[in-house]
Amino acid sequence: MAEDLIIIKDKGKQEQYESLLPQIEALIHGERDLIANLANIAAALKEQFNWFWVGFYLVKDQELVLGPFQGPVACTRIKKGKGVCGTSWARAEVLIVPDVDAFEGHIACSSASKSEIVLPVLKGDEVIGVLDVDSEYLSHFDDVDALYLNKIVKLIHG
Template sequence: MSSSDFYTSLHAQLAGLLSEERDWLANTANASALLFMELADINWTGFYFLRGDELILGPFQGKPACTRIPVGAGVCGTAVATGEAQLVEDVHEFPGHIACDAVSASEVVIPLYDGDRCLGVLDIDSPSLARFTEQDLAGLKGFAEVLLQNSDLSGA
């Protein structure tokens, strides 16, 4: 299956999961579980939500994680500070990387927006270097859009 077909299917699965529910907590829990189940070669997937000047851990799948991340710190905090998705081939080369799990080697982080307001991030880690591609980045941005369109994340 091509990357494009994979993400089209993943987006459809998420839309189906969320079709009867708008609650942000339930939907981010199911979204993280779906990603953990469907993506190969990952060791953590989940959400952090912005509270003031820090990100607070939300629903996730994987080992226990850092509970709070300051805006501007690590890959997640950088995504919020810059407003841009982060595709990191080697987290050990990323300035200020926060190692919640020493096994993680690469990471992709997608900021979640309601208009101009950043709500938080979708964060996915892999134990393999350069696991994520530009196609993954585009597909995961689309995944986040499906989540945002089908959930009331403004209350998150």
């Protein structure tokens, strides 16, 4: 079945999220496969916002392992507490990093990445992965991104 997104570019960030959120919910509704859902979420976010990189890392054997993503090739494995993704996992909290070069221990998967937001994906109280979004612009992410991306990750049922 072909799926089409209605992409809006002539509105503010909040309006873009408010348009995309129900579309993502409809896209993953009734699909039980986690990987399929993560792939479609990453694609929808990339298509709407054209971020440098958007994707998921999944917890496997006490590491974050690269999952579905859109963008250039990425780091494959990240240890708990390492880099922005590993720190978000360890703390089970959203991290907004305006300048990745200023984040102690940042893992530079790409030198083109300048700012980042990472959100834990929870199943119950357990972090099963993270949503990682990178931008080639400094200070690209804010509380609006955190609010709406958190709503999106809450749609994921691992």
